[in-house]
Amino acid sequence: MLVTGGAGFIGSHMVLALLDRGEKVVVVDDLSTGSRQLVPIAAPLVRATIADIGAMRQVIRDYGVTDVIHFAGSISVPESIRDPLDYYANNTVGTQRLAGICREMGVARLIFSSTAAVYAAAACDRGAPVAETAATDPASPYGRSKLMAEDILRDSASAYGLSVAVLRYFNVAGADPHARAGQINPNGTHLLKVALDAALGRRGSVSIYGTDYPTADGTGVRDYIHVSDLIEAHLLMLDHLRRHDGVHLYNCGYGQGVTVRQLIEAVEMVVGRPVPKIDAPRREGDLAQVVADASRLVADLGWRPRYDRVEHIVAHALQWEMAQERAHRTGWS
Numbered sequence: 654m655l656v657t658g659g660a661g662f663i664g665s666h667m668v669l670a671l672l673d674r675g676e677k678v679v680v681v682d683d684l685s686t687g688s689r690q691l692v693p694i695a696a697p698l699v700r701a702t703i704a705d706i707g708a709m710r711q712v713i714r715d716y717g718v719t720d721v722i723h724f725a726g727s728i729s730v731p732e733s734i735r736d737p738l739d740y741y742a743n744n745t746v747g748t749q750r751l752a753g754i755c756r757e758m759g760v761a762r763l764i765f766s767s768t769a770a771v772y773a774a775a776a777c778d779r780g781a782p783v784a785e786t787a788a789t790d791p792a793s794p795y796g797r798s799k800l801m802a803e804d805i806l807r808d809s810a811s812a813y814g815l816s817v818a819v820l821r822y823f824n825v826a827g828a829d830p831h832a833r834a835g836q837i838n839p840n841g842t843h844l845l846k847v848a849l850d851a852a853l854g855r856r857g858s859v860s861i862y863g864t865d866y867p868t869a870d871g872t873g874v875r876d877y878i879h880v881s882d883l884i885e886a887h888l889l890m891l892d893h894l895r896r897h898d899g900v901h902l903y904n905c906g907y908g909q910g911v912t913v914r915q916l917i918e919a920v921e922m923v924v925g926r927p928v929p930k931i932d933a934p935r936r937e938g939d940l941a942q943v944v945a946d947a948s949r950l951v952a953d954l955g956w957r958p959r960y961d962r963v964e965h966i967v968a969h970a971l972q973w974e975m976a977q978e979r980a981h982r983t984g985w986s
């Protein structure tokens with residue numbers, strides 16, 4: 654099993670879960686945002702970009718890879734607006750190259766990390782959960798870079814017989830309940846990371862981007878999914894893909910909308926300290942609300958989330974942050 658981006662936030666949880674159930678895993682990661690520290694010793698880490706066809710060919714050959722879970726990519730909506738070409742290169746061209754090498758080397762299955770950012774604003778902003786059948790029309794280069802990658806994989810599936818699962822994640826957060834992995838990128842911009850940093854005094858405040866959205870309290874609504882529940886969906890997907898060829902598409906979320914203010918309140922409650930916050934203008938490329946209809950995942954794969962309360966997500970993320978602080982103090986990071 655090859656996990657691209659396995660030194661990153663979500664990929665490292667995937668590696669742990671695969672090892673936990675006895676699979677052999679190799680990781681390819683260029684460590685652009687990931688960290689060697691997140692990769693367990695039992696999983697060899699090859700430091701390379703997925704665009705390096707020679708390196709990828711060698712990894713797939715050396716480790717006899719038949720299945721790929723493809724997390725490697727660039728993930729920030731605002732960054733994609735500032736530098737769209739980087740996003741198309743890394744997410745779209747990178748995936749196209751990976752599909753080519755999978756075809757050449759006879760890889761059987763690939764699971765792809767896509768995103769809710771592919772959906773059209775009109776489909777999301779009605780307020781109802783968005784199903785896989787909703788219209789796509791991304792509001793950002795990030796979303797477009799991922800939607801094009803989805804198309805490349807779908808076409809590769811029908812032309813070359815690669816079996817593909819596209820998983821559209823909503824907002825992934827939290828950390829391993831045993832604090833073995835978590836968010837490590839010091840430049841992380843996701844709301845929970847920023848709010849926790851503000852609560853822990855590592856940054857001055859959190860800006861609330863937009864307070865005039867047509868939502869319950871005027872702030873943006875997202876569907877935060879605990880990373881461990883997301884990983885469980887990947888394990889189920891992998892088993893399903895091993896029994897069923899073709900192309901599969903699933904949303905991954907809880908169907909629960911949480912506003913920016915509600916998430917910050919949950920941080921205040923769990924940490925037990927106020928979070929300094931500043932009202933700020935809307936952020937370009939943001940939608941008012943993005944909530945998943947994940948009933949397909951539940952019906953087809955029997956997915957049963959375990960951590961679908963926002964307090965779980967915040968508590969596990971905090972536990973990880975505390976473990977990191979201890980490790981830094983004692984020189985173990």
Ligand SMILES: NC(=O)c1ccc[n+]([C@@H]2O[C@H](COP(=O)([O-])OP(=O)(O)OC[C@H]3O[C@@H](n4cnc5c(N)ncnc54)[C@H](O)[C@@H]3O)[C@@H](O)[C@H]2O)c1
Pocket residue numbers: 657658659660661662663664681682683684685686687688701702703704723724725726727728743747766767768769821822823824825826838
């Ligand atoms: N975090 C979320 O809320 C979220 C939501 C939807 C989709 N996703 C997708 O999930 C995937 C993982 O996201 P994450 O939150 O773990 O981010 P992350 O930045 O922690 O992980 C990405 C990993 O990929 C590596 N990487 C990036 N480009 C690479 C390349 N060209 N070659 C090799 N390695 C490369 C990075 O070093 C990092 O370890 C991404 O594809 C992202 O678009 C994430």
Ligand SMILES: O=c1ccn([C@@H]2O[C@H](COP(=O)(O)OP(=O)(O)O[C@H]3O[C@H](CO)[C@H](O)[C@H](O)[C@H]3O)[C@@H](O)[C@H]2O)c(=O)[nH]1
Pocket residue numbers: 728729730767768769770822823824825842843844845847859860861862863872873874875913936939943
């Ligand atoms: O400092 C911050 C950071 C975020 N937000 C707000 O919090 C919400 C969530 O923002 P994030 O930056 O945490 O996440 P996004 O919704 O922008 O995007 C994330 O989820 C998407 C899917 O919904 C994509 O997959 C993408 O990879 C991932 O970055 C948004 O309303 C945003 O405006 C703030 O108010 N202040």
